[in-house]
Amino acid sequence: MGEIATLREAVSELVRDGDSVALEGFTHLIPSAAAHEIIRQERRDLILIRMTPDLIYDQMIGMGCADKLIFSWGGNPGVGSLHRFRDAVEHGWPHSLEIEEHSHAGMANRYVAGASNLPFAVLRGYVGTDLPKVTPTIAPITCPFTGERLMAVPALNPDVGVIHAQQADRRGNVAIWGIVGIQKEAALSAKRVIVTVEEVVEAFEPRPFQIVLPSVAVDAIAVEPKGAHPSYADGYYDRDNAFYGAWDPIGRDRERFRAWMERHVLGTEDFAGYLESIRKEEVVRG
């Protein structure tokens, strides 16, 4: 059942060194607060799973949390490269990073198989590309009914699934609206589930395209206002496009990255403290 907890407690209890961890949110509702808390608690040797690693995995990789990354598109959307991700892959800094890469369709279907408690998923893709040569988790399979040759990808069942959502109610149900991405599959495929939310409400209002993740599918809920910054939460705040641009020179330089993370993430108690810290810096810079 979705118990309301602090994010510190939730991460401390549910995320362990060496876990496979999926923090999902397809551009929308990226669980940044949870990523920062995992960095603060210095989790190590994680297998990080995420379709679009984005800034949160750039930060986790750069801070040495990850042994391996399972992903499908690793860029800074609308800006360019994820420099910490590239530095790890190209130069092994801060240490080598094993990668397992798929397409979006492959990753999406892996989560679906995981959520369905099936060992693998099939799709029409990958054939003729070089991806099966470098990714052992892509294998050909023949349909037993038609003989069609398809590709199989194994299920993803992360030890921990982490998502951010707009709201939870008092009973621990979770409401998500706007672009829902892979949120539901990431939660339902995981063994343990942490959800951060903008707020807890008495009852959900009906909204177009809203989905509700029932409390029975959630382990811990933590209230983290603006917890998806610099991504956005439909109905609460917009994407901080300027931050994605500002991240580029910070992420590009090892020293600057490390200093920035020490000042704003390790040097703060929680995400509210982090938001205050970067806000102050903006005032100083401005």
Place this chain on the structure above:
Amino acid sequence: MSAQETNTTTRHDSYTTDEMMTVAASRELKDDVVCFVGIGLPSEAANLARATHAPGCFLVYESGTLGAKPDVLPLSIGDGVLAEHADSVVSVPEVFNYWLQAGRVDVGFLGAAQIDRYGNINTTVVGPYDSPKVRLPGAGGAPEIAASAKEVIVILRHKPRAFVEKLAFITSVGYREGGDSREELGYTGAGPTVIITDLGVLRPDPQTKEFTLTALHPGATVEQAKEATGWDLKVAQKVTTTDPPAEKELEILRDLKARTEAARK
């Protein structure tokens, strides 16, 4: 445009080569098609088409937004503006499985880091995979768009490092090794039908499937196109000249970009 700019701008450089590329790409999109759009240049061209000659074009983004009608260009594939006016918003598995793989997409609109003569695309790595010179973002939605969209339009700037003799990595399949070698893969989509660049237009030879220069944008030359291509570029017997951007096309494109720029801040 200020009076000073008008005075110093000649008729031939009243638009940029990038603008010509986007306009030419937008014209490839017919009205009322279902188009699966990549972020960046494809999204720019598709939304220009929607604002000009193809208002009924049904845009699908991989974030699960169906019938998206963004009023500014999205910076990321999942910007709120895509969901805001969409006809429907579905999950990522649903957009790839029920829409793309099921054959509901007429046109896939892709960008590329590198492309070869058969329209195969690399967005994964430059140099050896295990010790890359440049690690690129990777596949994203492109491999299955290239596989399952009924046809594919590719848009990218014409440069030797983008138009290469041999790709270090095939992320998304075009015509593979040419001829009918794509057909053996069992895909439902026909493959790339056109590559639009800032210099001109390339279309596949009906037999060999090798991309051939069939049109040049005003001012561009065959020599320029050949120099910007890393293989011995074949040139059609008759090379046409692209119509320059119409005033209305430019006006709408510039307005779209100005509004996008304002939203970026």
